[in-house]
Amino acid sequence: MSVKPWLQRYSTGIQSIDAHHEELLGRMDALYGAIIKGYDAKAVEGLIANVIDVTIDHFAAEEKDMNRVGYDKQVEHGASHQEFRTRLLKLRDDARKGVKVGTDTLDLLNQYLTDHIKAHDLPLAKAMGA
Ligand SMILES: [Fe+2]
Ligand SMILES: [Fe+2]
Structure with missing residues (x-):
């Protein structure tokens, strides 16, 4: 079962950043799928890890990039x-404590990440020459 549509993808134009985003979204997708399929808490915890x-x-890689290019919005981006x-x-x-992880929590995380990419990563990529 594909749950891909719940994730929105943005290309920044910087290959190293986009590859990490793809990996991150892929792992979030795997976690989402496990929750939908009712995997046990141990498996869910492993996928969160x-x-x-x-x-x-x-x-860490983006923060290194920001340092390297002397990015002026490092503090906000890092926060x-x-x-x-x-x-x-x-x-x-x-x-770990046995609190059930729901897809609503993941939806919030996905929204946060999407907003982050738009507000912070796209401007950083531009500053890096994308
Ligand atoms: Fe970022
Ligand atoms: Fe990022």
């Missing part, structure tokens, strides 16, 4: 990353 892993790598990381870690902690 997969999302966290690529998120941490991706945000938005921090908020998303915090939400993901809370989701993992909830899953």
Whole structure:
């Protein structure tokens, strides 16, 4: 069953960023699919950890890019990353505690990420020469 339509994709034009976004959205999609299929809490927790892993790598890469090009909106962009990381870690902690993760929570995360890409990543990509 494909759940792809719940995700919106944006191309920034910077290959390294787009590849990370694709990986991140793919992992979120896998998590979404597992919740819909009613996978057990342990499996869901593992899939959340997969999302966290690529998120941490991706945000670190963008933050490095921002430093390299002397990006003037680093602080706001970094704060938005921090908020998303915090939400993901809370989701993992909830899953560990046995709190059921619903698709509504993932919809909110997806919306946050979509807004982030539009508000922060697209301008960064432009500053990087996209
Ligand atoms: Fe970003
Ligand atoms: Fe990004």
